[in-house]
Amino acid sequence: xxxxxxxxxxxxxxxxxxxxxxxxxxxxxxxxxxxxxxxxxxxxxxxxxxxxxxxxxxxxxxxxxxxxxxxxxxxxxxxxxxxxxxxxxxxxxxxxxxxxxxxxxxxxxxxxxxxxxxxxxxxxxxxxxxxxxxxxxxxxxxxxxxxxxxxxxxxxxxxxxxxxxxxxxxxxxxxxxxxxxxxxxxxxxxxxxxxxxxxxxxxxxxxxxxxxxxxxxxxxxxxxxxxxxxxxxxxxxxxxxxxxxxxxxxxxxxxxxxxxxxxxxxxxxxxxxxxxxxxxxxxxxxxxxxxxxxxxxxxxxxxxxxxxxxxxxxxxxxxxxxxxxxxxxxxxxxxxxxxxxxxxxxxx
Amino acid sequence: xxxxxxxxxxxxxxxxxxxxxxxxxxxxxxxxxxxxxxxxxxxxxxxxxxxxxxxxxxxxxxxxxxxxxxxxxxxxxxxxxxxxxxxxxxxxxxxxxxxxxxxxxxxxxxxxxxxxxxxxxxxxxxxxxxxxxxxxxxxxxxxxxxxxxxxxxxxxxxxxxxxxxxxxxxxxxxxxxxxxxxxxxxxxxxxxxxxxxxxxxxxxxxxxxxxxxxxxxxxxxxxxxxxxxxxxxxxxxxxxxxxxxxxxxxxxxxxxxxxxxxxxxxxxxxxxxxxxxxxxxxxxxxxxxxxxxxxxxxxxxxxxxxxxxxxxxxxxxxxxxxxxxxxxxxxxxxxxxxxxxxxxxxxx
Numbered sequence: 001x002x003x004x005x006x007x008x009x010x011x012x013x014x015x016x017x018x019x020x021x022x023x024x025x026x027x028x029x030x031x032x033x034x035x036x037x038x039x040x041x042x043x044x045x046x047x048x049x050x051x052x053x054x055x056x057x058x059x060x061x062x063x064x065x066x067x068x069x070x071x072x073x074x075x076x077x078x079x080x081x082x083x084x085x086x087x088x089x090x091x092x093x094x095x096x097x098x099x100x101x102x103x104x105x106x107x108x109x110x111x112x113x114x115x116x117x118x119x120x121x122x123x124x125x126x127x128x129x130x131x132x133x134x135x136x137x138x139x140x141x142x143x144x145x146x147x148x149x150x151x152x153x154x155x156x157x158x159x160x161x162x163x164x165x166x167x168x169x170x171x172x173x174x175x176x177x178x179x180x181x182x183x184x185x186x187x188x189x190x191x192x193x194x195x196x197x198x199x200x201x202x203x204x205x206x207x208x209x210x211x212x213x214x215x216x217x218x219x220x221x222x223x224x225x226x227x228x229x230x231x232x233x234x235x236x237x238x239x240x241x242x243x244x245x246x247x248x249x250x251x252x253x254x255x256x257x258x259x260x261x262x263x264x265x266x267x268x269x270x271x272x273x274x275x276x277x278x279x280x281x282x283x284x285x286x287x288x289x290x291x292x293x294x295x296x297x298x299x300x301x302x303x304x305x306x307x308x309x310x311x312x313x314x315x316x317x318x319x320x321x322x323x324x325x326x327x328x329x330x331x332x333x334x335x336x337x338x339x340x341x342x343x344x345x346x347x348x
Numbered sequence: 349x350x351x352x353x354x355x356x357x358x359x360x361x362x363x364x365x366x367x368x369x370x371x372x373x374x375x376x377x378x379x380x381x382x383x384x385x386x387x388x389x390x391x392x393x394x395x396x397x398x399x400x401x402x403x404x405x406x407x408x409x410x411x412x413x414x415x416x417x418x419x420x421x422x423x424x425x426x427x428x429x430x431x432x433x434x435x436x437x438x439x440x441x442x443x444x445x446x447x448x449x450x451x452x453x454x455x456x457x458x459x460x461x462x463x464x465x466x467x468x469x470x471x472x473x474x475x476x477x478x479x480x481x482x483x484x485x486x487x488x489x490x491x492x493x494x495x496x497x498x499x500x501x502x503x504x505x506x507x508x509x510x511x512x513x514x515x516x517x518x519x520x521x522x523x524x525x526x527x528x529x530x531x532x533x534x535x536x537x538x539x540x541x542x543x544x545x546x547x548x549x550x551x552x553x554x555x556x557x558x559x560x561x562x563x564x565x566x567x568x569x570x571x572x573x574x575x576x577x578x579x580x581x582x583x584x585x586x587x588x589x590x591x592x593x594x595x596x597x598x599x600x601x602x603x604x605x606x607x608x609x610x611x612x613x614x615x616x617x618x619x620x621x622x623x624x625x626x627x628x629x630x631x632x633x634x635x636x637x638x639x640x641x642x643x644x645x646x647x648x649x650x651x652x653x654x655x656x657x658x659x660x661x662x663x664x665x666x667x668x669x670x671x672x673x674x675x676x677x678x679x680x681x682x683x684x685x686x687x688x689x690x691x692x693x694x695x696x
Contacts, residue, residue: 044442046397059485100405130401131390133404142485144481
């Protein structure tokens with residue numbers, strides 16, 4: 001089935017490609033496995049309630065750079081990134097397991113710092129740490145987290161329920177975490193070249209916090225319930241708006257029109273992106289790490305959400321054959337692609 | 349609470365010490381979190397059935413050496429190590445999430461090899477792969493697995509239920525995986541010194557399989573149900589018999605008398621241990637990686653298990669004040685300690 005026929009570089013598949021490639025032969029056999037690979041979280045049937053499970057691995061040098069990320073923030077973020085996947089199912093996180101591999105470059109105190117950030121986030125999200133593993137690593141720090149949540153069957157929202165005519169909504173604002181990362185990278189470069197120079201991060205608190213201390217949208221499932229709106233599809237924004245829209249459309253078998261002018265971008269994000277010669281729209285589309293929720297609702301639910309300052313309608317779902325398009329501020333339509341960070345960095 | 353007051357080396361705490369240290373302030377708040385850190389798996393209440401969750405991380409260079417472990421075997425073992433924790437709760441594994449970090453030293457084919465071993469084990473244990481994460485690593489391979497199982501509340505067996513007078517039982521035989529590792533290490537050394545020499549592993553299939561391809565005891569919860577025996581406490585043997593007995597006694601607040609002559613050791617394990625100048629009893633006590641189940645039963649259940657060739661009574665639980673002792677073949681009593689591998693390797 002999986003035959004060894006030579007050497008294919010991992011880079012030729014990419015992360016999503018590799019997951020898809022590896023899981024192509026995975027079959028679901030247990031009656032209780034309602035949903036497997038392919039959504040924000042897996043879903044397990046316990047008759048009375050459903051269990052929702054999501055897992056994530058963070059690797060030093062790949063997902064974080066300890067030269068500018070304090071360990072406590074890293075721990076806080078690692079938990080938020082994971083619970084965000086549970087909220088994206090319209091479920092409530094309840095338990096978490098935390099596995100950590102550390103080299104002896106780290107002291108007990110530094111692991112405590114990391115753990116204290118994790119505990120702070122768990123406290124905030126009312127999540128119990130119920131297990132985990134700590135082990136040695138030959139190099140660097142690796143964090144692997146699994147979150148378990150619960151929901152009633154009728155509350156759960158998958159990625160595949162959007163239909164033609166649904167409104168595409170997003171919470172909060174986008175692109176700030178990516179612009180915050182640019183600031184941190186710039187200050188790191190300056191520091192490496194002139195170690196005496198103090199970092200100039202003043203006035204940029206908002207975008208730095210969005211990068212270093214993201215807050216998963218715990219409030220949104222509660223708000224939606226209060227507004228009596230059940231999204232038709234939902235996903236959290238970890239890889240960038242464009243990539244997440246493509247996931248929703250692919251899994252729901254719809255097209256989409258996204259309106260550039262509607263994308264919520266904070267004024268500070270806008271200004272600092274411009275300083276870096278970056279297009280703020282591209283930062284929102286491809287920057288990622290916003291951990292906002294992207295969801296679709298039936299048009300008839302529009303009156304219920306329109307007055308809410310935390311939810312913005314940014315487009316609508318179309319027929320699959322009409323494609324997935326960005327309608328620019330100038331009014332032209334261009335196919336939306338998941339450009340990723342490479343495209344961003346190459347921008348002049 | 350966790351104050352940063354200097355540098356403490358991780359090695360000063362050890363793995364169990366670090367887990368204990370980090371989790372000392374962890375509180376359980378959700379009603380559904382029945383059992384948190386400290387058993388083979390966490391337990392979550394879903395009213396109708398309980399969900400059991402266990403997680404493990406395996407790091408290249410720490411837990412495995414790819415110079416003599418084929419990737420497919422590694423994948424098979426990684427899954428078995430994890431489902432073993434679920435069986436040790438007398439529960440049935442149902443779902444699994446698999447996260448992998450790989451450096452670009454690995455090809456897609458090699459990751460497929462690893463994954464095919466994982467899928468084979470999942471198939472054998474009727475476990476569904478429902479999620480996971482794949483990511484890059486700067487160096488080496490890291491595997492993090494979370495298994496989710498189920499059980500009825502009345503079926504679940506914890507580590508803390510043993511009482512004075514209970515019989516201490518173990519499945520299968522012990523020490524083989526450790527002796528198998530010595531063989532593999534020796535052949536690796538010979539190969540490194542004389543690359544032309546073919547490895548001499550003939551006739552040692554059993555102990556090599558115990559190291560490379562351990563089988564979690566899927567059959568035992570089923571057998572116990574058939575025999576109408578519910579253990580009072582249970583744990584799986586990953587770190588060695590001595591370490592696991594200490595866990596059972598500490599958590600159950602009992603003492604124990606373990607009889608050296610009763611410890612089941614395969615004749616091949618015995619012979620090869622002697623070749624390496626190792627005491628076979630010490631291999632069983634401290635070698636680990638056997639993935640057999642160690643459990644205690646009420647004395648009244650003895651008739652039900654005594655005829656079973658797969659279960660050996662190796663001792664009995666005593667009052668806490670009598671301590672945890674090994675009764676040697678010579679009849680003397682010596683306190684049992686978790687010596688770990690260092691002690692083994694230093695043996696003359």
